[in-house]
Amino acid sequence: MKELEIYVHIPFCVKKCDYCDFLSFPANEKTQREYKNALIQEIRHYGSIMKEREVTSIFFGGGTPSWLDCDYLVQILEAIKESFTIRKGAEITMEANPGTVTERAMKKYFQAGINRLSIGLQSTNDDELKLLGRIHTYDQFLKIYTMARECGFTNINVDLMSGLPYQTIDKFLKSLNEVIRLKPEHVSSYSLIIEKGTPFYERYRFDDVKQHAGMETEYLPSEDDTYRMYKLTQSYLKEAGYMQYETSNFAKKGLECKHNVGYWTRKDYLGVGLGASSLINNIRYSNITSIYDYVMGAMNIQLLEMPEEEKLEAQKQKLQSIYSNLHESVHSLSVKEQIEEFMFLGLRMNAGVSRDEFQENFGVPIESTYGSVMDKLKKEGLLKVQAGRVFLTDKGSDLANYCMAQFM
Numbered sequence: 225m226k227e228l229e230i231y232v233h234i235p236f237c238v239k240k241c242d243y244c245d246f247l248s249f250p251a252n253e254k255t256q257r258e259y260k261n262a263l264i265q266e267i268r269h270y271g272s273i274m275k276e277r278e279v280t281s282i283f284f285g286g287g288t289p290s291w292l293d294c295d296y297l298v299q300i301l302e303a304i305k306e307s308f309t310i311r312k313g314a315e316i317t318m319e320a321n322p323g324t325v326t327e328r329a330m331k332k333y334f335q336a337g338i339n340r341l342s343i344g345l346q347s348t349n350d351d352e353l354k355l356l357g358r359i360h361t362y363d364q365f366l367k368i369y370t371m372a373r374e375c376g377f378t379n380i381n382v383d384l385m386s387g388l389p390y391q392t393i394d395k396f397l398k399s400l401n402e403v404i405r406l407k408p409e410h411v412s413s414y415s416l417i418i419e420k421g422t423p424f425y426e427r428y429r430f431d432d433v434k435q436h437a438g439m440e441t442e443y444l445p446s447e448d449d450t451y452r453m454y455k456l457t458q459s460y461l462k463e464a465g466y467m468q469y470e471t472s473n474f475a476k477k478g479l480e481c482k483h484n485v486g487y488w489t490r491k492d493y494l495g496v497g498l499g500a501s502s503l504i505n506n507i508r509y510s511n512i513t514s515i516y517d518y519v520m521g522a523m524n525i526q527l528l529e530m531p532e533e534e535k536l537e538a539q540k541q542k543l544q545s546i547y548s549n550l551h552e553s554v555h556s557l558s559v560k561e562q563i564e565e566f567m568f569l570g571l572r573m574n575a576g577v578s579r580d581e582f583q584e585n586f587g588v589p590i591e592s593t594y595g596s597v598m599d600k601l602k603k604e605g606l607l608k609v610q611a612g613r614v615f616l617t618d619k620g621s622d623l624a625n626y627c628m629a630q631f632m
């Protein structure tokens with residue numbers, strides 16, 4: 225059976241963090257209930273037209289999935305299980321925010337089959353959490369981390385952030401060391417990005433420009449300090465037994481996030497929910513972003529009402545693509561776009577891309593498309609070809625934007 229990953233977007237948050245530009249917002253109980261019903265409808269719709277697929281991973285992201293009523297979350301997971309064939313042992317991740325999880329909910333998640341938890345900590349310093357506009361303290365994080373362990377979770381990711389306003393290297397290292405002491409199976413460490421439209425953009429945009437120009441900054445750490453934080457993250461986590469497998473992701477052996485590796489290796493994935501995107505048979509889809517339209521649209525999905533024979537016929541005709549009235553955009557990738565995606569997503573990973581997979585996917589050896597680019601980057605010490613794989617060197621990863629641009 226052809227593999228499929230499923231992403232479920234829960235767009236609700238208790239309050240917006242000051243740096244966040246994700247599709248998320250607060251919502252009352254009624255909106256959450258209607259959204260859950262709409263999601264289940266969308267899931268059933270795809271389940272009915274994607275019978276030939278086997279689901280290898282499920283990811284509940286957001287937003288704050290742990291803020292949704294835990295019974296709703298379990299109902300959504302049950303709908304996926306009823307509608308799709310799920311591979312035994314599939315990775316099922318849920319993002320959780322400290323301050324939003326009760327013990328009852330944690331137990332329910334585990335009993336329902338969620339086997340990986342991704343907890344958004346960001347910092348162990350309460351003053352930094354406050355500055356970020358997070359709703360929790362470090363103590364609250366510790367409570368849900370311990371609770372998760374006690375409930376049986378053996379695969380936990382902790383999210384950290386570096387390059388925060390007023391952050392010194394020592395302060396960042398304090399956070400990093402405290403996280404390492406807790407021994408999570410996985411750590412994601414991201415550098416702060418100042419996104420347009422956020423309160424942080426209003427506060428720090430000039431500093432951000434100065435930082436990128438290598439000038440003296442007022443609030444944000446200097447460019448040199450953010451680089452040092454990144455390099456120290458790599459060395460401290462390596463020392464603690466974590467393997468870096470992507471620019472911002474580190475895991476104990478064999479515990480990389482399979483779902484995200486799927487994205488970077490261009491496995492097919494189906495995104496359900498508000499604004500969710502999908503990649504199916506080299507067609508990229510994006511769902512609409514208005515919650516009102518989404519809920520109305522999901523409730524009116526036509527295919528569900530079709531008689532069985534028509535459904536089968538529709539499946540046959542649409543085997544190469546998925547359709548619903550919830551899509552805002554549908555883009556069929558040209559071969560050139562597929563090749564470029566293969567390279568820039570694959571080269572984010574430390575293992576890089578496989579020469580055999582390139583040949584399998586595109587029918588030509590990688591050198592026939594990128595021979596001269598690869599030679600150039602090899603000469604500059606930025607790229608290596610070893611054991612059938614093409615990957616960036618440490619120096620190449622530091623200059624990733626430059627390297628990627630060569631493949632476009």
Ligand code: SF4
Pocket residue numbers: 236237239240241244245246248286287288321344
């Ligand atoms: S909890 Fe996450 S998704 Fe929600 S506002 Fe904060 S950063 Fe954004």
